[in-house]
Amino acid sequence: xxxxxxxxGGLMGSDMRGYSRARYLIVGDRGISVEFGNSLDEEINxxxxxxxxxxxxxxxxxxxxxxxTIRSLxxxxxxxRIGVKKLTQELRKIEGRMxxxxxxxxRLFEVPIVYGGEYGPDxxxxxxxxxxxxxxxxxxxxxxxxxxxxxxxxxxxxxxxIPPPLDSLPRKKTPNLGVPAGAxxxxxxxxxxxxxxxxxxxxxxxxxSPLKQWFPEKDPPLLILPGDKIIYRPITPEEYRExxxxxxxxxxxxxxxxxx
Amino acid sequence: MRAFEVIQPGAFTTVQDLGRYGxxxxxxxxxxxxxxxxxxxxxxxxGNEEGEAAxxxxxxxxxxxxxxxxxxxxxxxxxxxxxxGKPALMWRTLDVPEGSILSFGPPKSGCRAYLAVAGGIxxxxxxxxxxIHTRSNLGGKGRPLAKGDVIKRKDSGIRIxxxxxxxxxxxxxxxxxxxxxVRVVLGPQHDYFSRRGIxxxxxxxxxxxxxxxxxxxxxKGPKIEHKGxxxxxxxxxxxxxxxxxxxxxxxILLADGQTTGGYSKIATVASVDQDLLAxxxxxxxxxxxxxxxxxxxxxxxxxxxxxxxxxxxxx
Numbered sequence: 276x277x278x279x280x281x282x283x284g285g286l287m288g289s290d291m292r293g294y295s296r297a298r299y300l301i302v303g304d305r306g307i308s309v310e311f312g313n314s315l316d317e318e319i320n321x322x323x324x325x326x327x328x329x330x331x332x333x334x335x336x337x338x339x340x341x342x343x344t345i346r347s348l349x350x351x352x353x354x355x356r357i358g359v360k361k362l363t364q365e366l367r368k369i370e371g372r373m374x375x376x377x378x379x380x381x382r383l384f385e386v387p388i389v390y391g392g393e394y395g396p397d398x399x400x401x402x403x404x405x406x407x408x409x410x411x412x413x414x415x416x417x418x419x420x421x422x423x424x425x426x427x428x429x430x431x432x433x434x435x436x437i438p439p440p441l442d443s444l445p446r447k448k449t450p451n452l453g454v455p456a457g458a459x460x461x462x463x464x465x466x467x468x469x470x471x472x473x474x475x476x477x478x479x480x481x482x483x484s485p486l487k488q489w490f491p492e493k494d495p496p497l498l499i500l501p502g503d504k505i506i507y508r509p510i511t512p513e514e515y516r517e518x519x520x521x522x523x524x525x526x527x528x529x530x531x532x533x534x535x
Numbered sequence: 536m537r538a539f540e541v542i543q544p545g546a547f548t549t550v551q552d553l554g555r556y557g558x559x560x561x562x563x564x565x566x567x568x569x570x571x572x573x574x575x576x577x578x579x580x581x582g583n584e585e586g587e588a589a590x591x592x593x594x595x596x597x598x599x600x601x602x603x604x605x606x607x608x609x610x611x612x613x614x615x616x617x618x619x620g621k622p623a624l625m626w627r628t629l630d631v632p633e634g635s636i637l638s639f640g641p642p643k644s645g646c647r648a649y650l651a652v653a654g655g656i657x658x659x660x661x662x663x664x665x666x667i668h669t670r671s672n673l674g675g676k677g678r679p680l681a682k683g684d685v686i687k688r689k690d691s692g693i694r695i696x697x698x699x700x701x702x703x704x705x706x707x708x709x710x711x712x713x714x715x716x717v718r719v720v721l722g723p724q725h726d727y728f729s730r731r732g733i734x735x736x737x738x739x740x741x742x743x744x745x746x747x748x749x750x751x752x753x754x755k756g757p758k759i760e761h762k763g764x765x766x767x768x769x770x771x772x773x774x775x776x777x778x779x780x781x782x783x784x785x786x787i788l789l790a791d792g793q794t795t796g797g798y799s800k801i802a803t804v805a806s807v808d809q810d811l812l813a814x815x816x817x818x819x820x821x822x823x824x825x826x827x828x829x830x831x832x833x834x835x836x837x838x839x840x841x842x843x844x845x846x847x848x849x850x
Binding site: 351 | 556557558559560561562563564661662670671672673720722723766768769770771773775776793794795796797800803804805806828831832835836839
């Protein structure tokens with residue numbers, strides 16, 4: 276069932292464009308993980324979402340739901356309604372016609388951020404660890420558009436690939452047990468646009484955004500979705516407080532820069 | 536209609552149904568009853584559809600006042616349920632008059648008890664489910680039940696004095712010990728572990744640490760060896776996933792587990808044994824036994840046959 280390929284031990288696989296054929300991994304008795312590669316790569320991530328859209332359209336009885344991640348599509352099924360062999364066949368069929376599948380348009384969100392101080396208690400430490408000045412970190416972190424790979428963990432945390440040298444930061448040795456919603460985090464080669472819900476984290480907390488990501492009463496319940504892009508815009512603490520108030524009162528719509 | 540007033544909330548009491556489906560892609564945990572078998576049976580015993588919402592109590596149960604005459608059933612862990620101070624029978628239909636006090640005493644066996652009420656607990660549906668997920672504040676008030684809460688139920692339409700009561704056949708009542716053989720299907724990242732690491736995992740004795748809740752259980756025991764690094768590029772972590780971080784100690788993710796994670800997963804707990812694990816407590820011993828996916832599917836089909844048979848007998 277599972278095609279074996281050379282084991283991959285490291286975080287970043289050597290395959291920058293993904294496997295020539297997907298790996299179908301058994302995940303217990305209710306899941307299959309369709310793995311397209313082992314690296315943070317937009318092309319690999321698009322395959323994940325193409326398969327998700329095609330699978331949702333196909334409406335295969337017994338498929339309960341999917342969970343697209345950075346480089347694999349998790350398919351949750353009811354084994355009393357569909358066998359794993361049959362499901363794998365269906366998924367392979369979709370894999371065979373992925374080139375024809377179109378994805379929704381990507382949106383570019385502008386994300387206001389205030390860096391450091393009480394808004395990013397780990398900012399100084401990050402600067403020290405990377406031997407950069409605070410200005411350099413701000414310039415690098417807010418200097419480019421980021422592609423969103425997944426929305427996961429709890430409450431749909433949106434993740435992107437962090438540029439060098441910020442990508443060399445590991446996870447923190449001691450997790451922070453209480454980080455507020457809105458906290459901007461980096462670690463392990465990834466950035467979290469801002470945390471949807473308060474909670475613990477093992478990532479470095481470098482700033483705060485006044486925006487919200489988690490809207491449980493809406494469908495979809497998230498603002499920023501995989502395939503979207505974001506760019507940070509540094510703001511002052513005063514601007515943060517003003518925007519935060521507007522967001523909480525529901526008077527501020529996030530700025531979508533373009534719809535390319 | 537009103538069902539209960541919470542007099543004492545207990546250690547961690549929530550409302551759960553069979554969970555929230557279709558939203559893992561947005562970072563929403565499935566949640567739902569930790570012991571799905573016990574929830575389904577409790578519902579069938581009071582004449583509900585098996586997936587209605589019921590009360591899930593953890594080790595120390597709540598004290599509730601019945602705000603009307605109603606039909607109830609206790610299943611799952613034996614937390615010494617009582618009605619008006621007298622021991623209540625489990626795994627059977629009980630009719631309680633208005634004003635009754637439903638309470639729990641010392642935990643005798645298992646960890647999570649279910650209290651179903653005819654009609655089902657009524658909370659607004661959030662993303663298709665009434666389950667309370669505290670970490671994302673979903674369902675009910677987004678927190679465990681608290682003193683003074685009034686819990687509603689849907690009207691069952693049953694005229695209780697005139698309808699039959701039921702009891703789960705003895706041979707179907709699960710027995711919960713303090714030692715658990717947990718069947719697992721290897722993968723999806725067993726190739727991250729050395730041969731010795733996998734042998735350690737399958738032969739070692741593990742203990743459930745106090746860090747055990749609806750999200751997952753941290754275990755301690757012999758260190759499981761990776762081939763190289765322990766971290767993967769984050770992927771899906773469905774309930775039952777057994778993650779092994781760099782310290783070599785397994786973490787079993789359960790109903791409220793996060794939807795993605797970056798630790799390699801050595802194996803996944805068979806669905807039927809996820810129900811049993813819900814009844815394990817900190818300090819309990821766990822052994823893992825490898826089975827094939829076909830065996831896991833056969834076990835699941837057998838379990839469903841039991842439920843179908845039960846539904847037939849109760850209808």
